[in-house]
Amino acid sequence: MKDFKENFNLKDWKVHVLCFVIMVIAELIGTIKITMNGARGGGISFSLIPMLFAILIGIILGGAKKIKKETMITASPYISICVMFLIVKLSCSIGPSWSKIVAAGPALILQEFGNLGTIIFSMPLAVLVFRMGRASIGAAFSISREPSIAIVAERYGLDGPEGSGVMGAYVTGTVLGTVFYGILASIFVGLKWFHPYSLAMAAGMGSASMLTAAMAPLVEAFPDLAEDIQAFAVTSNTLTNADGLYMSLLIGLPLTEWLYKVFSKNHPQKGVESLDEASDIVVEKEDM
Amino acid sequence: MADKKKKEQAVESPGKVWATRIKVLLISGILASIANMIYDWRTGAEVIHMPWEVFPALLYMFIIVILGCLIHDLLAKVLPFQVPVILYVALITTILSFPFAGWFATTMQTEFAKIGLLPLCTPILAYAGISAGKDLDTFKKQGFAIVCTALIAFIGTYIGSAIIAQIVLRLSGVI
Numbered sequence: 215m216k217d218f219k220e221n222f223n224l225k226d227w228k229v230h231v232l233c234f235v236i237m238v239i240a241e242l243i244g245t246i247k248i249t250m251n252g253a254r255g256g257g258i259s260f261s262l263i264p265m266l267f268a269i270l271i272g273i274i275l276g277g278a279k280k281i282k283k284e285t286m287i288t289a290s291p292y293i294s295i296c297v298m299f300l301i302v303k304l305s306c307s308i309g310p311s312w313s314k315i316v317a318a319g320p321a322l323i324l325q326e327f328g329n330l331g332t333i334i335f336s337m338p339l340a341v342l343v344f345r346m347g348r349a350s351i352g353a354a355f356s357i358s359r360e361p362s363i364a365i366v367a368e369r370y371g372l373d374g375p376e377g378s379g380v381m382g383a384y385v386t387g388t389v390l391g392t393v394f395y396g397i398l399a400s401i402f403v404g405l406k407w408f409h410p411y412s413l414a415m416a417a418g419m420g421s422a423s424m425l426t427a428a429m430a431p432l433v434e435a436f437p438d439l440a441e442d443i444q445a446f447a448v449t450s451n452t453l454t455n456a457d458g459l460y461m462s463l464l465i466g467l468p469l470t471e472w473l474y475k476v477f478s479k480n481h482p483q484k485g486v487e488s489l490d491e492a493s494d495i496v497v498e499k500e501d502m
Numbered sequence: 503m504a505d506k507k508k509k510e511q512a513v514e515s516p517g518k519v520w521a522t523r524i525k526v527l528l529i530s531g532i533l534a535s536i537a538n539m540i541y542d543w544r545t546g547a548e549v550i551h552m553p554w555e556v557f558p559a560l561l562y563m564f565i566i567v568i569l570g571c572l573i574h575d576l577l578a579k580v581l582p583f584q585v586p587v588i589l590y591v592a593l594i595t596t597i598l599s600f601p602f603a604g605w606f607a608t609t610m611q612t613e614f615a616k617i618g619l620l621p622l623c624t625p626i627l628a629y630a631g632i633s634a635g636k637d638l639d640t641f642k643k644q645g646f647a648i649v650c651t652a653l654i655a656f657i658g659t660y661i662g663s664a665i666i667a668q669i670v671l672r673l674s675g676v677i
Binding site for chain 1: 544
C-alpha cells in the first residue's frame with residue numbers, strides 16, 4: 215500500500231502531455247490517401263490514418279533527440295496498459311458475432327499456421343541472399359516480439375548469433391512494425407485479392423499494437439463489416455496469444471533449423487556483426 | 503545483463519505495478535475520449551460525442567481491465583506457466599458480451615458504440631511512438647540484412663494467414 219501511494223503520482227506528467235500533444239496533432243491531420251499510379255494504369259493506394267501519424271511523430275521527435283531517453287523508457291510500459299481498453303472494445307464484438315465465428319471456426323484455427331509464413335518467406339532470403347548465418351534463425355522463425363526473445367534466450371542465449379537475429383528483428387519491429395503493417399494492410403485492402411474477413415484474421419498475429427495497425431485500414435474501408443472484422447481479428451489475435459509459444463517451440467524452430475541446414479549446405483555463410491548494444495535494450499512486456 | 507534485468511522486473515512491488523496501471527488507465531482513458539471527439543469532428547460524424555459522454559463506456563472498460571489484472575495476479579501465483587493479462591481481459595469481455603449477460607451485454611454494446619475504434623488506438627500508438635525512439639540508435643546500426651529479413655517475416659505471417667483463411671473460408675462456404 216505504501217508503494218502504491220509513493221508511485222501514484224504525476225511525476226511523469228511530461229510523458230502524458232507529450233502523448234496528448236502528439237495525439238491531438240495526429241487526429242487533426244486526419245486521414246491522408248496516397249495513390250501511386252503504375253506505368254500501365256494499375257496502381258497502389260494506401261491511406262495514412264491518424265494513429266500512424268502518432269507513431270511517426272514520436273519516432274521523428276526521438277530521432278531529432280527532442281525526447282529524453284528517460285521519457286522514452288518511461289513511456290514503454292504504458293503501451294501495454296492502455297492497449298487493454300482496445301482489447302475490451304474489440305472483444306465485446308465476439309458475443310454478437312458468435313454465430314459467424316463458429317461458422318468460420320475452421321478458418322480461424324487453420325490460419326494460425328499461417329504465422330509460420332514468416333519462416334517460409336524470410337529464411338530463403340536470409341540464408342541464400344544475405345548469408346546471415348545462424349542469425350537468420352533468430353530473425354526468421356517468428357515476428358520477433360517479446361515471447362520470441364524469451365524462447366531464443368532460453369534455447370540459444372541472447373549473446374550468440376541467434377540472439378543478434380531476434381534482437382535485431384525485435385528492434386526493427388518496434389521502430390517500423392506498426393507503420394509497416396498499417397501501410398501493408400492498406401495496400402492489401404486496395405488490391406482486393408482477399409476477402410475482408412481473411413485480412414481481419416491475418417491482422418491477429420499476437421502483437422496488440424501491430425493488430426491495431428493492420429486492422430484499422432480494414433475497419434475504415436468496410437464500416438458495414440466493422441463488427442465482424444473486429445471479432446475475427448481479436449479472436450485470431452487471442453488464439454495466437456495462447457498458441458504462439460507452442461507453435462514456435464514445436465513447429466517453428468524445428469522447421470527453421472531444418473531449413474537452415476538444407477539451405478546453408480551449398481551456401482557458405484558470412485554471418486552478421488553481433489550487436490554489442492543488444493544486451494542494453496530494455497525489453498518491456500509490451501504485448502503480454 | 504539479461505538475467506539482471508529480469509530480476510529487476512521481478513522485484514517490482516505489486517504496489518508500484520498497480521499504481522502505474524491505474525494511473526495510466528485513467529490518463530489514457532481521458533486522452534482517448536478527447537481523441538474520439540476530434541475524430542468525430544474531423545470525419546464529419548452526425549453526432550460529435552463529447553468526452554464526458556463516453557465516460558460510462560470507459561468506466562465499464564476500466565472495471566473489466568482491473569478485474570482481468572486481479573485475476574491475472576492471483577492466478578500467476580498458482581499457475582505453473584505464464585498467461586498474458588490481455589488473455590484474461592479478452593476472456594472476461596467475451597463472456598460479458600453474450601446475450602446471457604443480459605443488462606450488461608446490451609449496455610456495453612450501446613455505450614461502447616459511442617467511442618470509435620480508431621481514436622481509441624491513437625493514444626496507444628502515441629505512447630508507442632514516444633518509446634520507439636529508445637531503440638532508434640540500435641536500429642540505425644542494424645545491418646540492412648536483418649531489417650529486410652524482419653520486414654519480409656512480417657509480410658510472411660500476414661500473407662500466410664490471409665491465404666489459409668481465404669481458402670478455408672471459401673471451402674467452408676462462409677464467403
